[in-house]
Amino acid sequence: MAQIKLLGISGALRKESTNTMLLHEAARLMDGAELTLGDLNFPLYDADLEAAEGVPEAVKKLAAQIGDADAVIISTPEYNRGITGVLKNALDWVSRVEGNPWNGKPVALMSAAAGRAGGDRGQLMLHACMTPFNPMIVHGAEIAVAASFNEFDDAGRLKGELYVENLSALMDALRAAV
Numbered sequence: 001m002a003q004i005k006l007l008g009i010s011g012a013l014r015k016e017s018t019n020t021m022l023l024h025e026a027a028r029l030m031d032g033a034e035l036t037l038g039d040l041n042f043p044l045y046d047a048d049l050e051a052a053e054g055v056p057e058a059v060k061k062l063a064a065q066i067g068d069a070d071a072v073i074i075s076t077p078e079y080n081r082g083i084t085g086v087l088k089n090a091l092d093w094v095s096r097v098e099g100n101p102w103n104g105k106p107v108a109l110m111s112a113a114a115g116r117a118g119g120d121r122g123q124l125m126l127h128a129c130m131t132p133f134n135p136m137i138v139h140g141a142e143i144a145v146a147a148s149f150n151e152f153d154d155a156g157r158l159k160g161e162l163y164v165e166n167l168s169a170l171m172d173a174l175r176a177a178v
Contacts, residue, residue, distance in 0.1 A: 078122030118144030
């Protein structure tokens with residue numbers, strides 16, 4: 001099989017984000033996948049801004065990356081029992097691009113958070129936010145890395161055997177969906 005083009009979207013902008021680390025781990029476990037990380041550093045969605053200036057080039061780039069990818073992985077932290085504002089803002093902006101790059105796209109959802117639930121409520125909200133776009137959400141082992149700041153080694157690899165096993169299973173399911 002040809003190399004899979006995988007787009008990773010992290011709901012966190014932090015340089016040392018465990019969600020970004022989780023995306024890298026997912027790509028590593030999906031042997032042979034080429035990972036590109038999407039940039040979500042967009043202005044806040046504003047219909048007046050869109051009317052005056054159009055959709056920002058950075059948003060168009062992300063939409064094109066979604067469309068060009070064979071599959072997308074999204075990892076979100078959980079802020080106040082939901083997804084981050086930066087991730088919701090990106091979803092809102094991409095919805096303004098002509099066409100729907102998400103339609104039928106294989107997508108795997110995951111989360112990493114400081115709390116003991118690992119971001120599972122944020123992941124549930126992310127699923128709900130994705131529904132209008134009609135992606136092919138790949139179901140499998142739920143990946144919600146709890147106390148995530150303790151779950152990665154110095155090389156950025158997941159330490160927990162069960163997390164690695166489940167993430168591998170989810171990436172196998174994503175590969176099968178492609």
